[in-house]
Amino acid sequence: MKLAEDDIRQRFRACGLKVTPQRAAIYRALAETTSHPTADALYQQVRRRYPMMSPNTVYYTLGALRDAGLVHEVNYWHDGARFDANLTSHHHLVCLGCRAIVDLMDARLDRLAAPALQRRAFDIIGHRVEFHGYCAACRASKPGTTRRRPEPKKRMRRA
Amino acid sequence: MKLAEDDIRQRFRACGLKVTPQRAAIYRALAETTSHPTADALYQQVRRRYPMMSPNTVYYTLGALRDAGLVHEVNYWHDGARFDANLTSHHHLVCLGCRAIVDLMDARLDRLAAPALQRRAFDIIGHRVEFHGYCAACRASKPGTTRRRPEPKKRMRRA
């Protein structure tokens, strides 16, 4: 799906983002694929046209686009591995504020199936439903409409 | 849910894992909580009883437990951020082999709702269904029953 230069310009303006060639290139690369690329993949692609570009710019720009709501971060749980010893089928409620994950058992959700088309193309071995929102504690302090960046990572303390 | 020492021993043996105090402590800590802790959180907790323990051991042990199927990694998409410019409601098919993410539109899945109990406790603003499996390309090379560790991360090349 080709994107007109003007279209990008309009979308950026609508969000109050300045229109720069790097930024437009990153957004264009993302909008013209369905492959959910990583920051690095986008960097590799855009760098072909802008060899001076810093990976920093890619991170900064993706953050800006995300905060503006122009792109989604598909896997916002990319911060640190989390484990679960509960092996029975269950789903999750995820708090976007404090990042708590709460178990949710529901037989109805267990029975979901992908459409037949995908079941043929893909060898599906399971599924999981994730509800996103704010827990009671975070609801009170929930920011209006602003999206919040992930919590800063904490270092693994040794001492 | 308290876990008897013998119970842990049996589960480990059944998977061919040696039973060590550190390993048992890590598994116990994980089995006795529903909070989906990070490796660091487990380290902090278990370290209270085993001050000499290295964070390394926690990573190694969690990997072993996961490969043995005794625990699940809740958010295996914790490796690197991935982005999506498709803002329309959709769900995902995730290939456990090559980690590709394929879009999946299905109005039926859009209409899911959490049980009323959770809807009261949690301010839910959205949900997403993730189907896991193997794409056509990976199906061929899919290992029998062995679980595969995540692909090695690739560094962001500058030169």
Next chain:
DNA sequence: TTCCTGTTTAGGAATGACTCCTATCTACCA
């Protein structure tokens, strides 16, 4: 019980995704 061997552990170093800081640059409003 003791010994052997392969696994596990601790510690240090390396990796790599990402963030922070700073100086320069530039889009865009007046």
Next chain:
DNA sequence: TGGTAGATAGGAGTCATTCCTAAACAGGAA
């Protein structure tokens, strides 16, 4: 056209995680 807030490039720092190695140890064999 100039001023300025916001954007970029580059370097340094952060930190979760992995790699490597030597020492410790669990558990089967003798």
